[in-house]
Amino acid sequence: MHLMATPATLPATGARQRLEDIPRPTAAALRVLAACADEDAELPAVAALVAADPILAADLLRVVNSAYFGLGHNVTSLGHAVSLLGLRALRNRVVCLTVRSAMQGVALRKVDAAAFAEDSLRRGVAARCLAGAAGLDRDDAFTAGLLQDLGLLVLLARHEPIGSTQWATLRTASPEARLSLEHTLFGATHDSVLADLAMAWHLPATLVDAIRCHHECSPGMALAQTLAAADLLTWVYASGGDAAAVEATLARLAADFGMADEPARQCLDDIPVLVEQAAAGLGIAVPAQRDLATLSNRLNMRLAEDNVGYQEMNWRLQQALRERDELAATLAAELEIAREIQCSLLPSPTAAQHSIWARNVAARDLSGDFYDYFSTRDGRLLFNLGDVSGKGLTAALLMAKTCSLFRCLGRRIERLDEIIAIINDEICETSVRGMFVTMVAGSYDAATQQVEIISAGHPPPLLLRRGQGIVQVPGTDLPPLGILPGIEFQSRTLSLDKASLYLYSDGISEAVTSSGEELGIRGLARLIASCCDLPAAARLDSIIDAVAAGDCPRRDDITLAVLDPTG
Numbered sequence: 001m002h003l004m005a006t007p008a009t010l011p012a013t014g015a016r017q018r019l020e021d022i023p024r025p026t027a028a029a030l031r032v033l034a035a036c037a038d039e040d041a042e043l044p045a046v047a048a049l050v051a052a053d054p055i056l057a058a059d060l061l062r063v064v065n066s067a068y069f070g071l072g073h074n075v076t077s078l079g080h081a082v083s084l085l086g087l088r089a090l091r092n093r094v095v096c097l098t099v100r101s102a103m104q105g106v107a108l109r110k111v112d113a114a115a116f117a118e119d120s121l122r123r124g125v126a127a128r129c130l131a132g133a134a135g136l137d138r139d140d141a142f143t144a145g146l147l148q149d150l151g152l153l154v155l156l157a158r159h160e161p162i163g164s165t166q167w168a169t170l171r172t173a174s175p176e177a178r179l180s181l182e183h184t185l186f187g188a189t190h191d192s193v194l195a196d197l198a199m200a201w202h203l204p205a206t207l208v209d210a211i212r213c214h215h216e217c218s219p220g221m222a223l224a225q226t227l228a229a230a231d232l233l234t235w236v237y238a239s240g241g242d243a244a245a246v247e248a249t250l251a252r253l254a255a256d257f258g259m260a261d262e263p264a265r266q267c268l269d270d271i272p273v274l275v276e277q278a279a280a281g282l283g284i285a286v287p288a289q290r291d292l293a294t295l296s297n298r299l300n301m302r303l304a305e306d307n308v309g310y311q312e313m314n315w316r317l318q319q320a321l322r323e324r325d326e327l328a329a330t331l332a333a334e335l336e337i338a339r340e341i342q343c344s345l346l347p348s349p350t351a352a353q354h355s356i357w358a359r360n361v362a363a364r365d366l367s368g369d370f371y372d373y374f375s376t377r378d379g380r381l382l383f384n385l386g387d388v389s390g391k392g393l394t395a396a397l398l399m400a401k402t403c404s405l406f407r408c409l410g411r412r413i414e415r416l417d418e419i420i421a422i423i424n425d426e427i428c429e430t431s432v433r434g435m436f437v438t439m440v441a442g443s444y445d446a447a448t449q450q451v452e453i454i455s456a457g458h459p460p461p462l463l464l465r466r467g468q469g470i471v472q473v474p475g476t477d478l479p480p481l482g483i484l485p486g487i488e489f490q491s492r493t494l495s496l497d498k499a500s501l502y503l504y505s506d507g508i509s510e511a512v513t514s515s516g517e518e519l520g521i522r523g524l525a526r527l528i529a530s531c532c533d534l535p536a537a538a539r540l541d542s543i544i545d546a547v548a549a550g551d552c553p554r555r556d557d558i559t560l561a562v563l564d565p566t567g
Helices: 027-036 043-051 054-064 078-104 113-134 138-147 150-158 167-172 175-186 190-201 205-213 222-238 243-257 261-282 292-305 310-345 392-410 416-430 520-530 536-547
Strands: 356-361 369-375 381-388 437-445 450-456 462-465 469-472 492-495 500-504 558-563
Touching: 027 043, 027 054, 027 078, 043 054, 043 078, 054 078, 054 437, 078 113, 078 138, 078 150, 078 261, 113 138, 113 222, 113 243, 113 261, 138 205, 138 222, 150 175, 150 190, 167 175, 175 190, 175 222, 190 205, 205 222, 222 243, 222 261, 243 261, 261 292, 356 369, 356 381, 356 536, 369 392, 369 558, 381 392, 381 500, 381 558, 392 416, 392 437, 416 437, 416 450, 462 520, 469 520, 500 520, 520 536, 536 558
Parallel strands: none
Antiparallel strands: 356 558, 369 381, 381 437, 437 450, 450 492, 462 469, 462 500, 500 558
């Protein structure tokens, strides 16, 4: 079977979207997708590619153990998960995680990222519901539905500010009306953009052709017909339960799938619950879901409210604007206080332990990165550096909890592995929306120059020995905290012996340089080597200044620490 999208799938106009407009998977995800497209690929080799990226591996384990996408029993081994899934299902899940990352990266002024993700999930679950009636693989149908509208995201970003201002109109229009409006506004449509996206992501041609043809599909094109129906099902909810949308959808389900009125309406009614399940499985935040009856009632209420007099509407508008301004001012003040509290959880720069220094630069008002260090009763130096999945207030809250747990337990418990195990179990028990924490933690004994280290899904530390270069400290292949409870965390011990140990978050290694390329581990190693003769604090400043010097906006928090007895 031909798995790779070829140039023959390009739009008829021959126009190619600019590469920078196309959401790109991470390098690790791209390698996995390319391997899944190779019919001769062996499962252990593909599993190794997934394991090379701790975040991708953790995400995949969480998805295969979720209620919606799970395999029916608990899977703790990445190799076991890949062997159970097979290349096709693995590709589908990696594509879904990549689409999630693309949607979470939406930063358009008037585009509601949560609403866009909600609509995409609706198309996915609707296509999955209809897959059985169409004789299709449910995973393939969900993946196609989730991808179905990603081209619109590219068009909106490429045509700012027109894209953002027309977003609400595009969202609530019928599928055919929206396609026409896209062509008028952008000179292209979302389905035509997919050709370049498919080539960049190594998508199978059958999937691409179905998405490109779902607006004009011929009889017998089962997947394309399924996507066309999923588009209509999504329109029903995006339009607020509009009666015309409901009737058009029921007619399509009857014509293409032979569905009677009752099962078709049941399919419509099931979508909100399925969206919530799929969102939880993929770790996507969506608004609270309303059933179709509630939406229809709300629509009728809105129509009635449209009949109120102009003066009352104007008064309501002015009142809403005042409340908005008051709320914005309150929110800004509360965010500032939250940032101050968050900063207070990190050690003060003036409280350095004479052997460790650290810096944190938040990408937003609140940071999901953290670090800590303090002396224990027996004279050891306990330290950590971590990164919470996601961004914003939820990540900041989990960051605060993890920091507090580490400091509290570290003052009472001597064994580092026991501390990390307790923190992991606590996060597993209380975490929401699939959030997790990557962390590297350690214990340093100045008398023996010994460092004990545990890495839980975090990028490996770098060790600099004068005259010997920079090496990565091998990890222990442990998942991030909050993924699986009851894990035994094994540590590694190394001799520092006047060397420097660098800890960092992926906001540094994945930073985009002024040349437009990702810095990577090698780039970070070069920066470390270039300033190794400076004092420790000056080294951190020099590296962070170099990382932040690129023209691209910072997408993630930046955190860097160095353990160096010579300072």
